[in-house]
Amino acid sequence: MSVRDATAFTTSDARGFGRVDTWVFDLDNTLYPSDARVWPQVDERITLYVMQLYGLDGISARALQKYFYHRYGTTLKALMTEDRVDPHSFLDFAHDIDHSTIKLDEALGAAIERLPGRKLILTNGSRRHAERVADKLGILNHFEDVFDIAAADFVPKPERVTYERFLDRHGVDPQRSALFEDIARNLVVPHDLGMATVLVVPPILDPFRESFEQEAVQEPHIDHITSDLAGFLQTCVLPQTGTNAG
Template identity: 70%
Template sequence: MKALPVSGEILPIPDPRVFAHVDTWIFDLDNTLYPHTSRIWPQVDERITLYIANMFGLDGLSARALQKYFYHKHGTTLRALIDEYDIDPYDFLDFAHDIDHAGIELNEHLGEAIEKLPGRKLILTNGSRKHAENVARKLGILDRFEDIFDIAAANFVPKPDRRAYETFLEKHVVEPARAAMFEDIAKNLTVPHEMGMTTVLIVPQTADPFREAFEQEAVRTPHIDYVTDDLARFLKDGLSL
């Protein structure tokens, strides 16, 4: 496990005092609560490409290119399709998340670590509640969380848009200065840090061939307090649970 403070000095674990003030623990879902080797996100990504292909009558390569254009311009493909084509977002989410969960393994160590965290535990995801529930249930951690804030709860405004975080904080009455955010994409931690949250970037232990480099880079910037490639150990050892 590597935990890197923004200074760049490598530490085996974070100082537990850094998190002594935290009473709300906020977790992204995909590629944060499970490793990329579970092959969950590649399936979702492929389903989104298929949705685009079916919608526009495109071949696979063209659909993929359009999907990535939408993603980079709007933050998510779904946001683009809502804004530009007024699609039914629930149909899209049901289609995108119709996947096989067999690759997810029960993670007792993660469940125990999350359970021992003092205070509230919440999931904040750009996916659907159903998807989050299915994944968390397979991991054996669903009952560790107070609630799931999904893309529908955010009025289909995705992270890293500030409005998504503001809606989340208001709905769940969270004081950002007393919260910690765990996320696998560095840019999604910019706003949480600006709001006062302690931020932890989750990176893969091995390179994920199905994601772009910027989505898994262990970047060191002022808006990232710590970087780790082992969430369960970070929580357990780093916070002295």
């Protein structure tokens, strides 16, 4: 059975969850499944923003957007660097999407509620976007706070300073925390800082995302891999915590 087909994969020397008291989750493509159709909408909105900003056709705008993404890590960082775009207006535009495609996830909500300790969202998106998506999933009230791209001074993951700023802002001990994230490279620094790391991959490849973003990478900085976040929390995480209450 491949890693992608498995509900969970754990390395032989993986960090466990017995000492974890702070649970940190990325938002996009981590807390919701690909069939929620959230990210394709955001991605299309970003392309449209680039089209309108530079007067390009769709194909050219898409190519420029992806060039920006690979060079700067996010299109927003590129636009701020290249053209001093106002980040707040960009985020408002990019996240103006239809949320009706997001379904209530009772299993995920129940699992997150049972996690002992604090729960936080760490995202390269905006607070408003994170809160609206989490609310539709039925999990918003389980989280203490959202650390968004504005709180990171618009420096995106995987920059080390962003994680350090997050840990300092919320008083998080990385040795007693775990991070759930859908992009492997975004787990390098957290693991180096001492966090237990979980890579969340889609059960099947999402054609709206680049393949490298969905790789079930088996690397030293990744302790666990799962294609079913709720199932992983229920079967692999909660038994280690020794508690049935959040």
